[in-house]
Amino acid sequence: MALKKYNETELLDLRTGGVLKQIQKDYFILRTRIPGGHLKAEKLKKYAILAKKYGKDYVHVSTRQGIEIPWIHIKNINSLLKDMKKFGILKGACGPRSRNLIACPGSSVCRFGFVDAEKLAMKLDKVAFGKEVPKKFKVAITGCMNSCAKPQENDLGFQAQGEPEVDLDACIHCTLCAKVCEKVCARGKGQPAIVMDKDKKPVYRKENCYFEGDCVRVCPVSAWKTKKVGFKVYIGGKVGRFPRFGTEIAEFVEEKKIPKIIEKSVEYYKEIANKGERFGEALDRTGLKKAKDKIL
Amino acid sequence: MSDIKIDQILDLKGVPCPMNFVKTKLKLESMQAGKILEVLLDDGEPIKNVTASTKEEGHEILKVEEKNGYWNLIVRKSR
Structure with missing residues (x-):
């Protein structure tokens, strides 16, 4: 069978659709996207079907939370794209456009x-x-x-x-909040945002806060809470x-x-x-x- | 705080993360709801991580106190 000859425009169209040329003659990589990296198990099975049917029975997991299927022969691209659409698998991008978030x-x-x-x-x-x-x-x-x-x-x-706030009535004076703050906020901002007063009560200084939430996580009695995100x-x-x-x-x-x-x-x-x-x-x-x- | 009646003591000094939490969790699972466990933990990551994780598991933390170079974590087992 004579292979279809692709001109530059058609090749560009293929690329925008997430189909990239491999170094091997006549073979292409299908790039898909998975917004947020959240992929239903059922859809993952569809990827397996495509990789088996059109590729070499494996996928490449990209650094951009996409899955790529290499080794697609040029004569199979159209039929692969049809299957992909049927399965609800999303195309990735290449060329001058915005990528998977x-x-x-x-x-x-x-x-x-x-x-x-x-x-x-x-x-x-x-x-x-x-x-x-x-x-x-x-x-x-x-x-x-x-x-x-x-x-x-x-x-x-x-x-x-997240910005934390403390309920002093709930505090049991364990000092753990100041301890974790010393490790993060003091490193990020030069000074800790939480220090203990002489009665082992936390004093919060927002200007030194790195807003990373360790105080909220470590507080044994949830006296520290996240006030604003x-x-x-x-x-x-x-x-x-x-x-x-x-x-x-x-x-x-x-x-x-x-x-x-x-x-x-x-x-x-x-x-x-x-x-x-x-x-x-x-x-x-x-x-x-x-x-x-x-x-x- | 001398009114807290300790039912069990678990000495985890020298036990690294996350084994110290795993041992705490297993110990709590072997106890009845409402019983009180005292855990001895090293300074640094151990007291920080075990406290946060025990809270996340839903147990009630009654007291956290630094002793001579180590920490006492006192927990009431939840249901």
Whole structure:
């Protein structure tokens, strides 16, 4: 059978659909996306079916919470895409567009999480994925200061944080809160946010707080509680050949503002970046002040 | 706080995380609801982690106190 010849436009179309050329002649990699990394077991079985039928009976789990199926022969691409659609498997992106939004599990299962980052990521897929941009655009959401989803390494990153408050009547004067604070806030801010007075009562100094929640977790009688939850916002992060951490531009941003911030960041990126340039590189030229005005 | 009647004592000095919590959990499981366990733990990660995890398991922590270089954690077993 004569193989169909693909021209450049068709190849580009295949790429935007998450089909990448392998180094081996006539073979392609199917890139899928899993918003927030949350994948139903039933759908995982469908991946197995596709990998067996079209690939070499294995998948590659990407660093962006996607699953890739290599070794798809060029003559099978269309039929694979049909099956994929039938199974409800989502295509990933390549080329100049925004990528799968990644997240840690957050409070769905993690004891450190302030928010359910996974659920939030699934909700935001529509806003964040597949937008045409000058190079690429990556968004990450992480549920606490541990940064497991690496918001600082993405073009746009959200990091949940929590402000604690103490009920002194419930306190049993064990001093554990001050002990954990010494390890984190004192390291992050130079001074601890919690110190004990002479009666072993905690005194809270918000200006030194790292908002990471260890005091709330360790308190044996739940005298420390989380009063307020919000997000730090980082822009301009990337890794690649020339890595650059994102810069923090806001603290305690409300969850409901996130979709707008994503939209405006993509918009601003398109406005300031040259073709082939990442957000952070463009920001190095145009500065942060204007970016904050436009995005926040 | 001398009015707390200790039913069982578990000495976990020198036992690293997470084995110290596992032993605490198993001990609590062997006890009746309402009974009181005193656990001796090292300073640093052990007292911090075992306290947080025991609370998360739903037990009531009555007292946490530093002794000479180690900690006393006093827990009332929940249902």
